[in-house]
Amino acid sequence: MKSDVLVLGAGIVGVSAALHLLERGRSVTLIDRQGPGEGTSYGNAGLIERASVIPYAFPRDWRALAKYALNRSSDVRYSPLHILRIAPWLFRYWLNSAPTRLEQAAQDILPLIEASVAEHDRLVARAGAGNLVSANGFITAFRSEEHFSQAQAELEELSRFNLDTRILSRAELFALEPALAHGTASIAGGLHWLDPKTVYDPEGLVKAYHALFLKEGGRFVQGDAATLRQEGETWVLDASDGDRLSASQAVVALGPQSGLVFRKFGYRLPLEVKRGHHRHYRQPDGAPLGHSILDEQAGFVLAPMRQGIRLTTGVEFASPDAPANSIQLARAEAVARQLLPLGAPLEQTPWLGLRPALPDMKPVIGEAPRHKGLWFDFGHAHHGLTLGPASGRLLAEMMTGAVPFADPKPFRPERFN
Structure with a gap:
């Protein structure tokens, strides 16, 4: 089973990326161990958060x-023991929550926030999912x-x-x-x-987007993302039914499970x-x-x-x-x-x-520095539902050589080196 792109992860981020790539003429295989929208995408508050323009920062007031x-x-x-384990990460989070850095993070992510409702509206209309979304804020x-x-x-x-x-x-x-x-x-x-919209069934919305993906020619296969490997210039993954999936490009959109893949290839991203x-x-x-x-x-x-x-x-x-x-x-x-x-x-x-979070409050969107054809799209923290379609558009534009609608530099993986 050969395609142009393997997208790992069938949550809102992965399904949105797969749809945008399909729309730009790529053949896409979407892979997950379970059904679409059944992981982290299932359990959010259902807010397409156009009004959340300031990232969720670490408190810096001593009273808080x-x-x-x-x-x-x-x-x-x-958990006290867990806090000790992630103390270095929390310290980086605290540093990035300083007023100047927080303002920069807000400006970096603003184009994605501003595009969130319009990108969802377009997919909702194409998927016939208007009954799942309210415009009441x-x-x-x-x-x-x-x-x-x-x-x-x-x-x-x-x-x-x-x-x-x-x-x-x-x-x-x-x-x-x-x-x-x-x-x-x-x-x-x-x-x-x-400005925001609300979703009455976040899992149902992801499944509606997924149904649109299948209708327009995409393929969904169950498989284990941890089996992803590089053979020459080809990315290969084993499906649960024994099939061998291959493509010239692969996208890691596994949310909190993304470390299963990026750590395998030697990347130490602070997720x-x-x-x-x-x-x-x-x-x-x-x-x-x-x-x-x-x-x-x-x-x-x-x-x-x-x-x-x-x-x-x-x-x-x-x-x-x-x-x-x-x-x-x-x-x-x-x-x-x-x-x-x-x-x-x-x-x-x-x-x-589990909300996948990075200490600078911005997702990772971009190509892996040392592996041609391996792309990342994860770390959206509280805003996975909000930013899924917008980040999917940005990723697809980068992967297909189009002019990106937002500056991709703030989201590049290399920023943590």
Whole structure:
């Protein structure tokens, strides 16, 4: 089975890259051990985050660091032993979160953020997946006047990004989302972010894009990416059914599992994972939630999904191999139930996902420096769903010799040498 390109990984990033390459005339084989969208792409908050123009930085305020050191927060949790293991990575993350470097990271990634909605819109239309996406934006709710006032002040700093945002008083927020009026929390107000879009079934969206890929001539094969090898100028991989797959180019888009391949070929890219959990709950009786609600203080999102209300957690620093736990989710749920009278949980145990993250808060997109035809597209951290189609376009333009729509230099693998 010979093709022009092997794309390793059938999450939102890999499927998007495969579609863009197919659109540019390349024959593409997509490979994964499981079905499309069944890994990390399944468990996100469903936000196509056009408004998230500033990367998620490491806190530098000593008061925030002191709070997190107690390890009692719902937005960040850590395993002490794991923190010691990844301390050098965290230090690099902290350095890159300094104001000047953070501003540069925001400028570097901005073209991808700005293209995110348009690139999704185009794929949604082609895939006939409009029923999975809402153009209502999402709402940040504030439980204190102090945080609400601070957020409004920060809006002025974001004005240069031309974001469409509406400030909601408490009464306006309850009029837009009556379900919140039934909670016990004291809500000061909210911000309605109108540029982003929300997805009711992230896994379903990836599967819709994958179906479009197959319809337009792409091939999907189950196989183990760790078997990728170079034979002369050809990239070869073994399919699960014993077939031998080959191509002149290969793309590593395996998200948190990308190290299985790049380390095999001698690359020491500083990829770590931020764990995240979610659980679904029954919609509140009488007043169903219509918008995704972000609580920045507690670090969770309440997102209306096909399966129910999905409660997603913030960041957990723990071993990728450790089992899912309910500690952080239970902390978030206690606050969420004050905002919204959630129904009973619909799963017995929480779902666990791994966000692939690099310490400079930017993905790796580009050709491997020492291996012709080997390309990387991973490390999107919190923004895999948002940036998948945009980064897939940038990658495909680079691979086919087209003029890239964004400067690819900030994402090159060589930046870590």
